Amino acid sequence: MDKRHVTVLGIESSCDETAVAILRAPWSRGTNEPPELLSSVISSQIPLHRVHGGVVPELASRNHSRMLPLLIREACSEAKIGIREIDAFAATAGPGLASSLLVGNTTAKALALAAGKPFLAVNHLEGHLLSPFISEPDGTPPHLGLVVSGGHTLFIDVRGFGEYTLMGRSLDDAVGEAFDKVGKMLGLPYPGGPEIEKASQGGNPAAFDFPRAMIREKHANVSFSGLKTAVLYTLPKLTANGNPADLSPLQLSDICSSFQQAIIDVLVSKLKYCQERTGHGTIAISGGVACNKTLRTALEKLCAERGLSLKLSPPGISTDNAAMIAYVGMEKFRKGDIHSLGEDVDPNLPLAGTLNRTKGGLAPAPGKPS
Ligand code: KG4
Ligand code: ZN
Numbered sequence: 001m002d003k004r005h006v007t008v009l010g011i012e013s014s015c016d017e018t019a020v021a022i023l024r025a026p027w028s029r030g031t032n033e034p035p036e037l038l039s040s041v042i043s044s045q046i047p048l049h050r051v052h053g054g055v056v057p058e059l060a061s062r063n064h065s066r067m068l069p070l071l072i073r074e075a076c077s078e079a080k081i082g083i084r085e086i087d088a089f090a091a092t093a094g095p096g097l098a099s100s101l102l103v104g105n106t107t108a109k110a111l112a113l114a115a116g117k118p119f120l121a122v123n124h125l126e127g128h129l130l131s132p133f134i135s136e137p138d139g140t141p142p143h144l145g146l147v148v149s150g151g152h153t154l155f156i157d158v159r160g161f162g163e164y165t166l167m168g169r170s171l172d173d174a175v176g177e178a179f180d181k182v183g184k185m186l187g188l189p190y191p192g193g194p195e196i197e198k199a200s201q202g203g204n205p206a207a208f209d210f211p212r213a214m215i216r217e218k219h220a221n222v223s224f225s226g227l228k229t230a231v232l233y234t235l236p237k238l239t240a241n242g243n244p245a246d247l248s249p250l251q252l253s254d255i256c257s258s259f260q261q262a263i264i265d266v267l268v269s270k271l272k273y274c275q276e277r278t279g280h281g282t283i284a285i286s287g288g289v290a291c292n293k294t295l296r297t298a299l300e301k302l303c304a305e306r307g308l309s310l311k312l313s314p315p316g317i318s319t320d321n322a323a324m325i326a327y328v329g330m331e332k333f334r335k336g337d338i339h340s341l342g343e344d345v346d347p348n349l350p351l352a353g354t355l356n357r358t359k360g361g362l363a364p365a366p367g368k369p370s
Pocket of ligand 1: 015148149150151152175176177179180191192193194197287288289290291292293318319320
């Protein structure tokens with residue numbers, strides 16, 4: 001074994017993507033050598049769930065079981081590595097769908113047991129949060145992190161690896177969830193996020209004055225349920241019976257563009273608030289919604305205006321993937337933070353307090369200034 005490096009295999013199966021990745025990094029810092037992603041394979045179940053308008057848990061877990069052995073073989077072959085050369089096996093332990101988490105988690109534990117190597121339980125949100133730094137030789141710098149995924153909207157003060165304080169979150173729908181629900185309302189295919197982005201092109205972001213809840217309040221919590229309802233109430237005003245199929249292409253573009261802009265305005269405003277509170281010089285954005293180009297442009301503008309550095313997850317590592325799981329696993333392994341094979345999955349695993357091993361703070365009370 002090459003003792004100067006550590007090679008970690010990561011498995012992600014928390015929702016509707018089955019993914020495996022192999023990451024190699026130097027054992028110790030200070031070599032100026034970034035981690036190398038040897039392989040990252042993802043099998044998306046989106047087409048399977050699209051006909052149902054959302055994720056069906058039973059279908060998801062069955063498909064994870066079917067795909068995982070194939071993906072592990074594919075990841076090893078792409079990385080040109082044998083399973084015996086892996087130093088540790090990491091898997092998502094939560095949050096996510098219990099039956100889906102169990103498939104990846106149990107697989108990683110079985111591999112670890114058979115190979116006599118350590119098992120590393122990883123928080124999916126920590127994976128997203130740190131994914132913008134996956135190619136950095138120096139690990140996680142202090143920064144302000146925004147995780148915008150299908151299940152979470154989190155503003156996090158990051159002081160280093162494992163040191164997180166939650167500054168704010170969504171009090172109802174996560175940003176991705178709001179995109180998906182509004183997409184469904186507008187008759188767009190699942191998932192709604194990329195579809196709304198596509199439909200918004202050429203639309204007027206000021207065509208509809210949709211609500212921006214709590215935008216001026218001095219805290220970092222957000223709410224998108226009022227925005228969702230406002231879109232719902234707009235439909236009957238534009239069509240005879242509220243049927244989205246009767247919207248003209250321009251009306252659809254205007255609704256999508258205005259909805260997207262309302263979300264971006266809220267996120268930018270709360271990022272400004274958090275940045276002023278923490279004084280961080282770096283903002284990092286992760287999670288599926290971070291793929292949104294209009295959001296990215298707005299964040300680039302914010303950072304340019306304030307002289308801040310913006311870190312975005314590399315392409316392919318914003319939506320669910322196993323590279324981010326292998327990366328957090330690798331950081332834990334280097335710190336000797338190994339987990340027992342008896343450690344269970346947790347569908348509601350919080351980020352601050354990951355498996356009770358972080359020093360992070362707790363969520364502020366809903367609606368209260370953080
Ligand atoms: O991080 P992710 O892959 O899975 C979760 O952990 O939830 O995020 C999926 C979410 C979905 O809600 C999807 O609609 C949203 O990310 N999404 C987008 C875009 N691409 C994916 N939302 C807005 N614009 C996009 N381009
Ligand atoms: Zn995710």
